[in-house]
Amino acid sequence: MSRIIQKAACVGGGVIGGGWIARFLLNGIDVAVHDPHPEARRIVGEVLDNARHAYRAMMNAPLGPEGALTFHDDLAEAVADAEYIQESVPERLDLKHRVFAAIEAAARPDALIGSSTSGFKPSELQVGMAHPERLFVAHPFNPVYLVPLVEVVGSPVNDEAALSRAMEIQRETGLHPLRVRKEIDAHIGDRLLEAVWRESLWLVHDDVATTQEIDDVIRFSFGLRWAQMGLFETYRIAGGEAGMKHFIEQFGPALKWPWTKLMDVPEMTDDLATKIGDQSDAQSGMHSIRELERIRDDNLVGIYQALKANDWGAGKTLREMEDRFFERAKDSAAAAAPDYAAPLVLHETRVPGDWLDYNGHMTEYRYLQVFGDATDAFLGHIGMDAAYRAPGRSVYTVESHIRHLAETSVDTRLCVRTCVLGHDARRIRLHHEMVDEAGNVQATSEHMLMHVDTNAGKASPLEAPLTDRLARLSRGQRGLTAPAHAGRPIRDIGWPEPV
Amino acid sequence: MSRIIQKAACVGGGVIGGGWIARFLLNGIDVAVHDPHPEARRIVGEVLDNARHAYRAMMNAPLGPEGALTFHDDLAEAVADAEYIQESVPERLDLKHRVFAAIEAAARPDALIGSSTSGFKPSELQVGMAHPERLFVAHPFNPVYLVPLVEVVGSPVNDEAALSRAMEIQRETGLHPLRVRKEIDAHIGDRLLEAVWRESLWLVHDDVATTQEIDDVIRFSFGLRWAQMGLFETYRIAGGEAGMKHFIEQFGPALKWPWTKLMDVPEMTDDLATKIGDQSDAQSGMHSIRELERIRDDNLVGIYQALKANDWGAGKTLREMEDRFFERAKDSAAAAAPDYAAPLVLHETRVPGDWLDYNGHMTEYRYLQVFGDATDAFLGHIGMDAAYRAPGRSVYTVESHIRHLAETSVDTRLCVRTCVLGHDARRIRLHHEMVDEAGNVQATSEHMLMHVDTNAGKASPLEAPLTDRLARLSRGQRGLTAPAHAGRPIRDIGWPEPV
Numbered sequence: 001m002s003r004i005i006q007k008a009a010c011v012g013g014g015v016i017g018g019g020w021i022a023r024f025l026l027n028g029i030d031v032a033v034h035d036p037h038p039e040a041r042r043i044v045g046e047v048l049d050n051a052r053h054a055y056r057a058m059m060n061a062p063l064g065p066e067g068a069l070t071f072h073d074d075l076a077e078a079v080a081d082a083e084y085i086q087e088s089v090p091e092r093l094d095l096k097h098r099v100f101a102a103i104e105a106a107a108r109p110d111a112l113i114g115s116s117t118s119g120f121k122p123s124e125l126q127v128g129m130a131h132p133e134r135l136f137v138a139h140p141f142n143p144v145y146l147v148p149l150v151e152v153v154g155s156p157v158n159d160e161a162a163l164s165r166a167m168e169i170q171r172e173t174g175l176h177p178l179r180v181r182k183e184i185d186a187h188i189g190d191r192l193l194e195a196v197w198r199e200s201l202w203l204v205h206d207d208v209a210t211t212q213e214i215d216d217v218i219r220f221s222f223g224l225r226w227a228q229m230g231l232f233e234t235y236r237i238a239g240g241e242a243g244m245k246h247f248i249e250q251f252g253p254a255l256k257w258p259w260t261k262l263m264d265v266p267e268m269t270d271d272l273a274t275k276i277g278d279q280s281d282a283q284s285g286m287h288s289i290r291e292l293e294r295i296r297d298d299n300l301v302g303i304y305q306a307l308k309a310n311d312w313g314a315g316k317t318l319r320e321m322e323d324r325f326f327e328r329a330k331d332s333a334a335a336a337a338p339d340y341a342a343p344l345v346l347h348e349t350r351v352p353g354d355w356l357d358y359n360g361h362m363t364e365y366r367y368l369q370v371f372g373d374a375t376d377a378f379l380g381h382i383g384m385d386a387a388y389r390a391p392g393r394s395v396y397t398v399e400s401h402i403r404h405l406a407e408t409s410v411d412t413r414l415c416v417r418t419c420v421l422g423h424d425a426r427r428i429r430l431h432h433e434m435v436d437e438a439g440n441v442q443a444t445s446e447h448m449l450m451h452v453d454t455n456a457g458k459a460s461p462l463e464a465p466l467t468d469r470l471a472r473l474s475r476g477q478r479g480l481t482a483p484a485h486a487g488r489p490i491r492d493i494g495w496p497e498p499v
Numbered sequence: 500m501s502r503i504i505q506k507a508a509c510v511g512g513g514v515i516g517g518g519w520i521a522r523f524l525l526n527g528i529d530v531a532v533h534d535p536h537p538e539a540r541r542i543v544g545e546v547l548d549n550a551r552h553a554y555r556a557m558m559n560a561p562l563g564p565e566g567a568l569t570f571h572d573d574l575a576e577a578v579a580d581a582e583y584i585q586e587s588v589p590e591r592l593d594l595k596h597r598v599f600a601a602i603e604a605a606a607r608p609d610a611l612i613g614s615s616t617s618g619f620k621p622s623e624l625q626v627g628m629a630h631p632e633r634l635f636v637a638h639p640f641n642p643v644y645l646v647p648l649v650e651v652v653g654s655p656v657n658d659e660a661a662l663s664r665a666m667e668i669q670r671e672t673g674l675h676p677l678r679v680r681k682e683i684d685a686h687i688g689d690r691l692l693e694a695v696w697r698e699s700l701w702l703v704h705d706d707v708a709t710t711q712e713i714d715d716v717i718r719f720s721f722g723l724r725w726a727q728m729g730l731f732e733t734y735r736i737a738g739g740e741a742g743m744k745h746f747i748e749q750f751g752p753a754l755k756w757p758w759t760k761l762m763d764v765p766e767m768t769d770d771l772a773t774k775i776g777d778q779s780d781a782q783s784g785m786h787s788i789r790e791l792e793r794i795r796d797d798n799l800v801g802i803y804q805a806l807k808a809n810d811w812g813a814g815k816t817l818r819e820m821e822d823r824f825f826e827r828a829k830d831s832a833a834a835a836a837p838d839y840a841a842p843l844v845l846h847e848t849r850v851p852g853d854w855l856d857y858n859g860h861m862t863e864y865r866y867l868q869v870f871g872d873a874t875d876a877f878l879g880h881i882g883m884d885a886a887y888r889a890p891g892r893s894v895y896t897v898e899s900h901i902r903h904l905a906e907t908s909v910d911t912r913l914c915v916r917t918c919v920l921g922h923d924a925r926r927i928r929l930h931h932e933m934v935d936e937a938g939n940v941q942a943t944s945e946h947m948l949m950h951v952d953t954n955a956g957k958a959s960p961l962e963a964p965l966t967d968r969l970a971r972l973s974r975g976q977r978g979l980t981a982p983a984h985a986g987r988p989i990r991d992i993g994w995p996e997p998v
Contacts, residue, residue: 015737141720142737149720176719182707188716191702193730195694200730203690208681215729217687219812220675221640221648223725228798229791230714230722231692231699232775233783237791238514238641245776277744280735292728292736295811299727302805310797313718359888359953364896365868372863389858397863399989401900422992429992446989454858471995478994489988490898490945493921493928495977496970 003028004172009082011075011099013040016116017088018047019144021069023173026055026145028328030067034078041071050293051145056350056411058301058318064328075099076106083108084169086138088116096120097128104130112166114138114152118190121183123155133159136166139187140175143293146300148176148317151187174321176314204279205272212283227303228313338381340476343417343433346377351412362408362442368400371432371445374416378430379449382473383465392455393463395428399448403485406442413437420474421482425461426451428470431486446486502527503671508581508606510574510598512539515615516587517546518643520568522672525554525644527827529566533577540570549792550644555849555910557800557817563827574598575605582607583668585637587615595619596627603629611665613637613651617689620682622654632658635665638686639674642792645799647675647816650686673820675813703778704771711782726802727812837880839975842916842932845876850911861907861941867899870931870944873915877929878948881972882964891954892962894927898947902984905941912936919973920981924960925950927969930985945985 008024010017013035021044024031033044048069055063072078079085085107089099096115103113113135115125126132137153150170154163167177180187186194203209209217225234232244239247284292307315338344349370357363379395408414414434421429428449434442453460462470507523509516512534520543523530532543547568554562571577578584584606588598595614602612612634614624625631636652649669653662666676679686685693702708708716724733731743738746783791806814837843848869856862878894907913913933920928927948933941952959961969 015739141724147720147723149716151716176715178712178715178719180708180712182705184707188702188708188713189720191698192695192713192717193721195698196691196730199690199694203687206681208683209679209687211731213677213679214687214691215731216675216677217648217650218691218725218729219727220677220816221646221688222692223722223727223729224646224799224802224813225640225795226717226722227726227802228718228722229795230717231695232710232714232779233791234795236779236783237788237795240514240788243776244779245772248772248775273744273747276731276747277742280731280743284732284735289736289739292732295809296724296728296733296736298809299806299811300723302808303723303726303802306801306805307798309801310794312794312798314723317719359893359895364871364874364899365864368867368899368901369864375863394858396858396903396906398903399901400863400867400903401989402867402898404895404897404899407895422994424992424995427992429989448989448992474994487988487991489986490900490928490947492986493923493926493947495921495973496923 004169005029005083007032007082009034009079009085010088011035011078011085011103012088012090012116013037013044014088015043015047015142016140016144017086018044019051019140019142020086020088020116022048022051022145023175025067025069026051026063027173028064028067029173030070032070032072032078032080032082034072034075036073046290047143047145050143050297053294054143054146054297054301058304059322059325064325075102079103079107079111081108082111084112084114084166086114086116091117091119093120093124096125100125100129100135110134112136112162112169114166116140118186121155121185122153122158123183126155126157132157134162136163137180137183137187138166138170138177139189141189143297143300146297146304148174148314149189150175150177151180151189152177153180153183153187155183171320172324174317176317201272201276204276210283211276211279215283228307338473340473341479343419343477343480344378344381344473345415345417346381347374347418348413348415349373351408351410351414356410359407362410362412364404367402367404367408367434367443368445370414370416370434371400371402371443371447372397374418374432375430375447375449377416378418382469388463388466389454392453393451393460394454395449395451397447398450401446401490403444404442405444406436406440408436408442412442414442419477419480420470421446421486423470423474426459428462431483433483444483444485503668504528504582506531506581508533508578508584509587510534510577510584510602511587511589511615512536512543513587514542514546514641515639515643516585517543518550518639518641519585519587519615521547521550521644522674524566524568525550525562526672527563527566528672530568531577531579531581532568532570533572533574534570535572545789546642546644549642549796552793553642553645553796553800557803558821558824563824574601578602578606578610580607581610583611583613583665585613585615590616590618592619592623595624599624599628599634609633611635611661611668613665615639617685620654620684621652621657622682625654625656631656633661635662636679636682636686637665637669637676638688640688642796642799645796645803647673647813648688649674649676650679650688651676652679652682652686654682670819671823673816675816700771700775703775709782710775710778714782727806837972839972840978842918842976842979843877843880843972844914844916845880846873846915846917848872848913850907850909850913855909858906861909861911863903866901866903866907866933866942867944869913869915869933870899870901870942870946871896873917873931874929874946874948876915877917881968887962887965888953891952892950892959893953894948894950896946897949900945900989902943903941904943905935905939907935907941911941913941918976918979919969920945920985922969922973925958927961930982932982943982943984 007030009032010021011034021031087099089095115137117137118139122137126135136158139151141147141149152167170177200214236244304314304318307313308318351362355362355366417433419431421431430447432445436442450459451462506529508531509520510533520530586598588594614636617638621636625634635657638650640646640648651666669676699713735743803813803817806812807817850861854861854865916932918930920930929946931944935941949958950961
């Protein structure tokens with residue numbers, strides 16, 4: 001499965017540009033960066049650190065190789081052979097126009113150009129361009145490597161095929177592109193945020209609530225709902241069986257109540273700015289910005305995984321991204337000729353923060369999760385995929401024996417070495433060894449796997465291609481010495497003398 | 500650990516009242532309900548079904564016994580001995596006044612009275628009351644049994660001690676009360692929602708976006724962020740090390756841009772109402788309302804658990820709720836004299852939706868999670884708590900042998916029977932048997948536990964009170980016959996004939 005594009009270019013780093021760089025890089029796409037800011041490499045590096053931490057925690061799939069990252073003092077050199085170019089320079093129209101002119105002078109004629117702008121319309125950006133039809137707005141949200149939405153906006157001159165292609169590329173990096181049908185100031189998301197922002201400023205200004213209280217209202221009420229369903233769907237449920245239109249008609253009159261001060265905007269005086277700054281310090285000052293970023297990202301990763309369990313919203317986006325990573329890993333494995341004279345390495349992972357127990361180390365059942373994932377990788381390797389299972393064949397684990405040999409810390413990169421200990425027509429006896437980066441054995445497991453007819457609910461013989469691939473594998477591995485502990489029971493330690 | 504109150508009363512059922520009933524009931528508090536609506540019992544029953552499903556999935560702790568639920572045609576009878584009374588009748592001031600008068604005539608003098616109103620201020624509600632100081636607004640969010648926020652608002656006549664007591668009671672039901680410091684129309688949350696609602700109506704009215712597009716913008720961007728951090732904290736991070744005040748000063752000028760149409764409100768014509776209804780049907784009509792409720796709640800439960808892994812926001816609220824449930828279970832267990840002549844039942848749980856594998860059954864490692872939780876319950880039972888561990892003593896699992904005997908389905912209520920197979924100065928050999936409601940054995944596990952000095956990183960002898968309690972337990976259980984499979988290895992099945 002090849003990459004959708006070979007090369008992207010990012011003009012402008014910073015937090016937003018850095019997030020785009022991370023998206024491309026971690027999805028195996030080479031990125032050339034041009035940013036004259038003296039701190040560009042450091043800032044991009046920090047964003048990449050955050051992104052790698054988040055992806056390791058979030059993805060069950062192996063991350064695979066990153067793309068190559070290069071920095072270029074010359075903008076023309078950076079964009080020269082890029083198929084997709086993302087602009088994330090400061091929000092000044094004259095600066096953006098100069099940047100687009102420079103890009104056009106050097107880029108491929110078919111290169112797509114997206115702008116991260118929050119405030120300008122595509123038609124404003126396109127003024128003076130030779131080929132405005134390939135420039136569009138692609139407005140992301142912070143942190144770009146984790147928040148999936150990108151608002152894609154065109155003007156009447158835009159080439160629909162180019163916009164579709166741009167969104168296809170964005171999807172391959174795990175983004176969720178949304179085509180905004182008309183160009184308007186601030187697109188959609190920032191308009192909604194501006195509405196909440198204004199009302200919040202009034203509440204602070206009038207001492208009705210502090211920044212902490214407003215934030216807690218959000219994250220303990222509708223903020224939770226909105227991670228998975230938006231405004232209209234939530235109200236549809238509230239409206240019940242009578243339906244959405246009925247709900248609207250009942251709810252309509254409320255709009256005339258003097259509920260909001262939205263008719264007006266409070267003046268941002270120095271006093272108001274200071275008040276907000278002080279309240280924010282009181283609310284969040286116990287953490288540095290880097291700490292807050294890490295907390296935020298760990299939370300977002302968890303929310304992604306929660307929604308993935310239900311294949312919903314952002315969780316579905318994550319699952320699709322994982323499927324692509326799994327595909328790539330499978331292709332890599334298939335391409336490499338496996339050496340069956342040694343234990344197979346089919347699964348790697350890293351220990352995320354939410355795998356720890358009250359002793360502060362990787363908790364017991366996560367070992368079995370890692371071993372289970374290694375068993376799944378083994379089964380995939382011998383040909384058990386969704387197509388094999390579809391008519392009603394599967395492999396169940398009927399017995400597992402785990403030895404915990406070391407305490408495993410957060411962030412440890414684990415790799416599992418697998419060998420077959422024996423097999424017959426229906427069963428496979430498997431051994432896994434979990435090692436850290438230094439090769440220290442963290443744990444071992446031994447499993448009995450049983451091939452089953454899932455319709456009949458009973459054991460059944462393995463079928464092709466599993467039989468052939470397993471035979472080939474076991475011929476190679478039969479020469480390996482079985483680990484000394486394999487085939488042993490848990491030791492009987494008896495009882496102390498009666499008291 | 501006794502219940503904070505014995506009895507609550509709910510005047511008005513419906514979706515909101517039903518949510519309050521669920522909160523009290525599932526936290527072991529008796530609830531008397533008065534609602535003259537002919538469908539009251541059915542509607543409340545449906546809310547309780549949803550709530551039970553959600554709590555079973557969400558809570559690792561045993562749910563314990565529910566409170567008693569009674570319906571009363573006579574309001575006076577319903578409120579008579581209630582310590583906390585929650586009103587959730589329709590949003591009509593005259594009706595609420597009549598209800599408060601009837602409550603006051605029959606309630607205890609020290610009963611606290613909360614109103615679920617979204618639109619009235621406490622001073623408006625309090626008009627005509629004999630003791631207005633014990634009436635306050637306690638405004639919840641749908642679904643009340645899951646969304647933690649309750650906005651608590653008083654007027655100048657309110658008794659601060661009564662409000663504090665009310666919030667203490669609300670916290671005991673897993674709510675997150677937020678004291679709103681001034682009474683204003685719609686409190687805080689609904690004002691923010693109204694702001695987004697108005698802007699969204701304009702976007703639909705002007706055909707800039709459909710209901711689906713607006714909802715997707717929300718749930719794929721800032722909705723995800725707001726499940727864990729609010730507006731101000733998010734902006735603080737975006738502002739970086741320069742600080743919040745600097746961010747505000749930079750961001751201030753944007754407020755003057757013509758970004759929003761918030762100066763005005765679109766007229767809710769029949770055409771606009773129909774357009775919204777049709778778009779909502781296209782977006783969400785593939786699911787019934789009950790299905791959407793179930794999807795919503797499963798997502799919210801997952802989000803709660805994700806945040807609990809980081810002890811953050813609503814996740815911290817969940818952990819505190821679980822701690823209370825664990826305490827109650829421990830007290831129940833301590834109160835009951837354990838029968839050590841039989842296997843001990845120390846852990847029960849139910850299989851939630853996100854525990855399933857691609858075969859649609861409980862996935863392999865979750866069995867070890869359940870067995871691990873049973874081991875933790877056993878260790879707690881013999882006295883290993885945070886205080887025992889604090890100086891550097893703990894118990895690690897060094898070996899586990901699991902036999903999977905049946906496929907376990909979602910929602911199955913599991914219980915684990917535990918017995919000690921042997922022990923010496925440093926080690927305990929433990930056996931768990933996992934059964935379903937019908938007593939069918941789903942799986943068994945055998946474990947070797949090792950007592951360790953966590954500072955030295957080596958095995959060490961068990962100490963009091965573990966030694967005494969373990970001795971007492973094992974004397975009782977020594978008579979039990981060890982399961983036949985205990986102490987056996989995973990069977991060696993050899994290799995097929997070479998081809």
